[in-house]
Amino acid sequence: MEKKGISRAVINRLPRYYRYLGLLMDQGIDRISSSELSRRMNVTASQIRQDLNLFGGFGQQGYGYNVPHLHDEIGKILGLDKSYSMIVIGAGKLAQAISGYFGFEKRGFRIEAMFDRDPDKYGGVSLRGIQIHPLDQLEEYLKEHTIDIAVLAIPADSARMITPVLVEGGVRGIWNFAHTDLDVPENVTVQSVHLSESLMQLSYKINH
Amino acid sequence: MEKKGISRAVINRLPRYYRYLGLLMDQGIDRISSSELSRRMNVTASQIRQDLNLFGGFGQQGYGYNVPHLHDEIGKILGLDKSYSMIVIGAGKLAQAISGYFGFEKRGFRIEAMFDRDPDKYGGVSLRGIQIHPLDQLEEYLKEHTIDIAVLAIPADSARMITPVLVEGGVRGIWNFAHTDLDVPENVTVQSVHLSESLMQLSYKINH
C-alpha cells in the first residue's frame, strides 16, 4: 500500500485532517491552503504540508489543496474505502453503545454479531438487530465467518483469555476497551481505548 | 502542586505505570527495579527512571522502588487522592456505560447527575440511581452545585453549544466524547476521547 515508515504521530493526526476536511465539504468549501487549514485546526502550516507530503503531492503550487480530493485521498490512506466485518465481545452497556452507533456502520464498519457469557443476554438481539451469541461459540463462529475486527468490551481478565481465540480465528485487528495490554502476534493490530487512563489524565491536568 | 513543564508524553504514561504498580501489588510484590519493570511494561528502564525523577526521587540506589509507595505517589501526582464531582451530559447508551462503570466511583469520581434533552429520559433515574434532569436546567443546576468534571456524551453540535454553559458554570474539566474540538478558556481542561478517530487508526494499521 502506501509508503512504510509513517510515524505514529502522523497516523494519529490523519483522522483529524479527515474530520476537518469533511466539515469544509459540508460548508461547500472546495479549495484550501495549508495556512488557512492551519489556522482552523490550530497546527502549523508546515506540519500540514509535511504530513500530507509523506503520502504524495496532493496539492498544487499557487492554488492549495482541493478539499473533496484530499478528503478522499486521506480516506483511502486510512482504509475507509474498504468495508470491515466486525464482532463485539461483550453485550453490556459499552458494547451496546458501540454497536448502536450508526456512524461506524455508515463508514463500512459492519457489526455482524455480539458475544456474551451471560445466558440472560445471549439468544437475544441487541438494538440494531444484531444477534447475541454465547461466548463459548466464538471459536466455532470464527471458523465459519471471516472477521476483520473484534471489539473487546469485557473485563481485563476475560479480554486476555479471549485474545488467543481471536488471533487463532483470523481476526486482523482488535479494538480493545479492556483495561489491560494484550499480547498478539505482529500480524494482528491492537488499538486500545483506555477510558480510565483518559480520566486520570484529565484529573492530572485539572490539578496542575 | 508538582513541578510544571511535565511533557504530554510523560503524563500519558503515568496512568500506565499506575496500573502496572497496582497489578504488582495484587501479586504481593512490594519491591521492583526499573529494569524489571521495564521488562514487564515493554519500555526502557532509562525512560522509567527519567520519568519518575521528574517528580522527585522515589527510588533507592541498590534497592529499586517500593511498589506500594510508588503506586501511592503516582496516584497523588494524578490527583487520585482527591474526590471529584461529575455530571454527565447525555443519557444515551454511552452515557449510561460511563456512569454505570463502578471503577470510576471507586476512585473518587462521583457522578451526581445526568442531563438529557429528551423528555422520555429525564425525570427518570439511570441504573445507579442517578437522576436524569432536563438539559435546560443545566445552567440552573450549576449555580447551585459545584461540579469538577462534566462528561459530554452527546452529538458534536450539542457539545459545542453546551460547552460555554459548562465553562460559565465553573466546571474545571470536560471529558469530551463528542466528535468535535471544543473551545475553552485556559483554566478549563478538555480531555477528548474520539472513538471514531481511534477506529480509523485501527483501520489504517490493519492495512499497512
Place this chain on the structure above:
DNA sequence: TAGATTGTTAATCGATTAACAATC
C-alpha cells in the same frame, strides 16, 4: 565492603518548524 540500582548528565534520535526554491 561489594553488588546493585538509582539519579542524572551526555549522546542520539526523531519530530516539528522555518525557510525558500520550484512551479502552478
Place this chain on the structure above:
DNA sequence: TAGATTGTTAATCGATTAACAATC
C-alpha cells in the same frame, strides 16, 4: 507575467536512550 502556495531541504527543538558516577 506576477502572486500565491506547495514540496522539500535545512535548522531547531524535544524526547528517548545510553552511560556512569553517586549511593544505598
